Amino acid sequence: MIIIKQTKALKNYIIHSRSTGATIGFVPTMGALHNGHLELIRRSKANSGLTVCSIFVNPTQFNDPKDFEKYPITIENDIDLLEQQGCDVLFLPDVAAIYPQGMQHLPHYELGFLETILEGKYRPGHFQGVCQVVHRLLNAVQPDHLYMGQKDYQQCMVIKKLIELEKLPVAMIVVPTVRETDGLAMSSRNMRLSAAERKKAVQISATLQFIKREIKPGELETLRQRCQHYLTAEGFRPDYVAIADADTLHAVDDWDGKQQLVALIAAYLNEVRLIDNMLLQ
Numbered sequence: 001m002i003i004i005k006q007t008k009a010l011k012n013y014i015i016h017s018r019s020t021g022a023t024i025g026f027v028p029t030m031g032a033l034h035n036g037h038l039e040l041i042r043r044s045k046a047n048s049g050l051t052v053c054s055i056f057v058n059p060t061q062f063n064d065p066k067d068f069e070k071y072p073i074t075i076e077n078d079i080d081l082l083e084q085q086g087c088d089v090l091f092l093p094d095v096a097a098i099y100p101q102g103m104q105h106l107p108h109y110e111l112g113f114l115e116t117i118l119e120g121k122y123r124p125g126h127f128q129g130v131c132q133v134v135h136r137l138l139n140a141v142q143p144d145h146l147y148m149g150q151k152d153y154q155q156c157m158v159i160k161k162l163i164e165l166e167k168l169p170v171a172m173i174v175v176p177t178v179r180e181t182d183g184l185a186m187s188s189r190n191m192r193l194s195a196a197e198r199k200k201a202v203q204i205s206a207t208l209q210f211i212k213r214e215i216k217p218g219e220l221e222t223l224r225q226r227c228q229h230y231l232t233a234e235g236f237r238p239d240y241v242a243i244a245d246a247d248t249l250h251a252v253d254d255w256d257g258k259q260q261l262v263a264l265i266a267a268y269l270n271e272v273r274l275i276d277n278m279l280l281q
C-alpha cells in the first residue's frame with residue numbers, strides 16, 4: 001500500500017492508474033478503523049482495480065468541539081489493517097491539504113429537508129461539513145465507485161443528494177452495517193465506552209430489533225414512544241427514536257403496512273453519542 005499525503009500527488013497517481021485501465025473504488029473514513037470499515041474495503045477490492053481509502057478527521061463536520069478533540073486516532077493500527085486487506089492507496093491528508101484556502105467561506109450545499117431532521121437537527125452544520133469534505137475528496141480521487149456504510153443512513157442520503165446536485169460521475173454503493181456478535185453496530189466511538197457502557201450499548205440495536213418485531217400497520221407513535229422511554233429508563237439520553245419512510249426520511253405516524261420503513265436511533269450513553277438504524281421489512 002502506498003501512503004499519499006498531498007492532493008496533487010494523489011491526482012497524479014490516479015491519472016496514472018486510470019491510464020492502465022483500472023477502475024477506482026473509494027472508501028472515505030475518519031480512521032480508528034474496525035471491521036465495518038474493512039468490509040467497505042473488501043467490497044471495493046472485489047469490484048475495482050484500485051482501492052483508495054482516505055483517513056481524515058474533518059473538523060468542519062464536528063458541531064461539538066469536545067467530540068472532535070476526543071475522536072480516537074489509531075493511525076499505526078489503521079495502516080496495518082489496511083495493509084492486511086490489500087488496500088492499494090491510503091490518502092492521509094492534513095487539514096491544509098484539504099482546505100488550502102482555510103475553513104472560512106466554504107461552499108453551502110442545498111440539502112433542503114434532509115438537513116433539518118434527525119442528525120441534521122441535532123448536529124447543526126454536520127452535513128454541510130460532510131459535503132464539504134466528501135466533495136473535495138471525490139474531486140481528488142475521481143472514483144468510479146464510492147463505498148458508504150448503511151450505519152450512517154442519513155449520511156448516505158445526503159451524499160446521494162450531493163452527487164445529484166454536483167452531477168458527480170460516481171456510483172455510490174451502500175454496504176450493510178457490520179455488527180458485533182451481540183448486535184451492537186461497529187463504530188469508532190465504541191472505543192470510548194467503558195466496559196459497563198459497552199454492555200449497555202447493545203440496547204440500541206436490541207430496541208431496533210424490537211421495533212422490527214413489534215411493528216404493525218396503523219399508528220406507530222405508541223411503539224415509538226415506548227422505545228424512547230425504555231432507552232431513557234435504561235440510562236440513555238436519546239436525541240431521537242424515529243420511524244420514517246426509507247426513501248425520504250419523512251416521519252411515518254400511520255403505517256399502511258406496505259411503505260418501506262427505517263427505524264433510526266441516536267442516543268447518548270454518558271459522554272458518547274451512538275447512532276444505529278434498521279430497515280423494517
Ligand code: AMP
Pocket residue numbers: 028029030031035036037039040147148149150151152175176177178179185186187188
Ligand atoms: P467513519 O470513519 O465513521 O466516518 O466511517 C467511514 C465509513 O464507514 C462511512 O461510510 C460509514 O458509514 C462506514 N461505517 C462505519 N461503521 C460501519 C459499520 N459498522 N458497518 C458498515 N459501515 C460502517
